[in-house]
Amino acid sequence: MSARSRQPPGRAGRLRLRRRLDAAQRGADLLERKLRLLLDRLRALEDTARAAEERWRALTAEAEEWLLKGVVIAGEGAVAEAAPAATGTLDVRWASLMGVRHPDGSHWTPPARDPGEARARTTALVHAEAAYRDAVGAGAEYAVARTAAALLTExxxxxxxxxxxxxxxxxxxxxxxxxxxxxxxEQAEHEESVRRRWAAAETPHRR
Structure with a gap:
């Protein structure tokens, strides 16, 4: 059954169609506004993701370079000894845009060392540890931006x-x-008008 056949006849059907058309046009306008907001946010997220990825890759490369130097100088055992016992924490913030829940930021807290813990033996391992700490934060920022962009893209x-x-x-x-x-x-009203004129014209002859 078509949409047209479900409409009541006459002015009632026309009014219902008018309302449905108005609702569809308003809906399209609202959806286009939503789309513009989503695309604006997506562009910002893509810029953030690119910058975070570049920083993450640069910090990871720097950390690996320092780690290699530390291993060459002090040996692999020094790396295990220098690792902190505690673990870091990563908190992710969430937000909603146009009904889409997505990650909106992160806070990376590196592991804290106890006073009695062993420290890195060489400057190279100290630099490696610092670079890895920063790389984790940059990687988290990159992951947040990419995930948010993927959700908003969908x-x-x-x-x-x-x-x-x-x-x-x-x-x-x-x-x-x-x-x-x-x-x-319009056709029905015209026909009704013609019938009325005919009826009015025939009335005197019937008397």
Whole structure:
């Protein structure tokens, strides 16, 4: 059964079509506004992700270089001895944009050393530890931005599809049905007017 056949006849059907068309147009406008906000946020996230990735890769490369120097100087055993006993913590903040929940930042707390713990034997291992600490923070920032971008990209894709369906299919269909309803109503009113004129013209002859 088509949408047109479900409409009541006459002015009631035309009014219902008008309301449905208005609702579809408002919906498309709101979805396009949502899409613009999502795309603006996505561009910012992509910039953040690129910068964080570059910093993460640079810090990781620096840490690996210092680690290699430390191993050459003090041996692999020195690396195990210099590792802190505690573990760091990573807290991720979450936010919502246009109904899409996504990570919105992170806070990396490196492991703290106890006063009695062994320290790195060489300057190279000290530098390696510092670079790895910073690399973890940069990696977390990169992961947050990438994950948020992926979630918002999915929602932007769905929103774009809904806008396309409204603009290319649903709104044109309702517009055509409303035009047909207007034409049918105009035709019915014209025919009614003609019948009334005929009835008025025939009334004197019947007397």
């Amino acid at each position: 929602e932007a894709t769905r929103t774009r599809q809904r806008v396309r369906a409204l603009r290319r299919h649903w709104i044109p269909r309702l517009t055509a049905e409303l035009a047909a309803a207007d034409q049918a109503l």
